[in-house]
Amino acid sequence: MLLPRREAAFPSGRRRTTCPSMPRGSCGGPRPMGGGAGGGGGARRRRRLAGCQWRREGMAESAGIPPFQLGRPRFEQTSFYGRFRHFLDIIDPRTLFVTESRLKEAVQLLEDYKHGTLPPGVTNKELWKAQKIKQAIIHPDTNETIFMPFRMSGYIPFGTPIVVGLLLPNQTLASTVFWQWLNQSHNACVNYANRNATKPSPASKFIQGYLGAVISAVSIAVGLNVLIQKANQFTPATRLLIQRFVPFPAVASANICNVVLMRHMELEEGIDVLDSDGNRVGSSRIAAKHALLETALTRVVLPMPILVLPPIIMSLLEKTALLRSRPRMALPVQSFVCLAAFGLALPLAISLFPQMSEIETSRLEPEIARATTSETLVYNKGL
Template sequence: MAASRGDYPPFELGKSRFDQSTFHGRFRHFLDIIDPRTLFVTESNLKAAAQLLEDYKHGASSTGVTDQQLWEAQKIRQAVLHPDTNEKILMPFRMSGYIPFGTPIVVGLLLPQQTLATTVFWQWLNQSHNACVNYANRNATKPTPMSKFILGYIGAVTSAISIAALMETAMTRIVLPIPILVLPPIIMSVLEKTWILKAFPRLVLPFHSLVCLAAFGFALPVAISLFPQMSEIETSKLEPEIKTATSDKSVFYNKGL
């Protein structure tokens, strides 16, 4: 997780170290969020990172602690622990695990000559993984009935299409699959003509998996970086129950991932 000292501005607890008003800043921020190397953080390193941030929060940081150490500690904590419950998120459901654990599902969805049974299986597995990621990273500041998540899960599985209420979230979910669906077939059509895949046809699936992994790794940070994480909306455009809950003319919202 090494980077040059110039990449680390003065530390701000709970903030991003990259400019969130630009696409480039958001792209670098989300590259940090999905960094799969954080999956291998040891328990001792996690505890050390959490303690370093607690000391900073209470003004008890040791002398010599650098901004880089604080930013890296925050990256580890945000990648592993839920911000509301402070509990560890299971590896497959962390944002840093979304690509490593999601790529096999993407490969399964793109396999040729599928039967109805295999299509249903991969769609079910895909929506189940997405539902678990959403639940594991949910807003837990207020208790939410489990029935709400179950109904959402059933709706996602039966439709296999996620319809977002906000245009930004909708655009993100539209853009995300495009490179995953378009790039692998194009790249594989070229690779399958090479001597190595002609001589060793059993390598087609491993090559296909690597291509899908690369496409997924490229598409995810690009898609979720299109719009700022926090945006403003006029209350007149919101649902009636939200309008009546505030006298403000506009409110800020987190677009989610």
């Protein structure tokens, strides 16, 4: 999403028109021409009209847009709907087309806000857009540009062809291994590109998680395909339908394996728990278990609509006269179905749990419960 260009004190795109809802003569409304030679009164009248329009549009805009807070989400995170809208912003593929100059403009605008040197006329809407652009492209810890295919906003566009490949009918052993490997490789790159880089992490941990995910995904997918092929009680049509559902258990189990292998240190060392003021109370292994459970559940729910709905929808569409008479349309139709399922499933799945989850202090370790008077503490569950 591109930042609007600003000229003088008026953001671009705002029409300098009259205020039909204002009383005659107020806010620069219709007045007799005059005010000196050369139309000086007319120029003053036009400036008043423009100022009036800017104020009215600014008030209308602020009515639906919250005040800007640097580094904070625009939408409320305590409700599912608020989290859903927040993650829709994060995965917005339009940010993939932001140019380098627009990115620099967004970063500079946020720097100006941080140091209190904003140009006149900058609105909350522009500031939220600037933050959205920066968060979509720049890693928050390293301040480096994330490679486009591995951004969260590129996860759906670049991941959909892989999903289509996973769901192709009549898979061979080689194609099954290839698509499962490619899917887990893409997931590993996305996870690494968007990792928490505040603390140094050995590359061996990521390699371990990647290899575990690939091995588990390929093993389960190949094993299930072999069992289906040996099941003589199934008709060829039933066997083909069941094969289309094989990618889901393979990908879901690989996702769980990836989470456990890459974050197992949290189970041993614990994760930070904070009070309502953001103060660190301690490090809790119990909170780490909750965080990993919530993350693993999200990783199971995520591929469900993507890998289950398209086979069901395609099995119904393939019986229609359109696809029977035009079998070459099957792949484009399946691609569109996969894209729609992916676009819906991703924000729904990652919105299930808040990024900062709450847990009752009484359920944590005794030493943590004794260290605070807060009834609940919060922890970062991760994505």
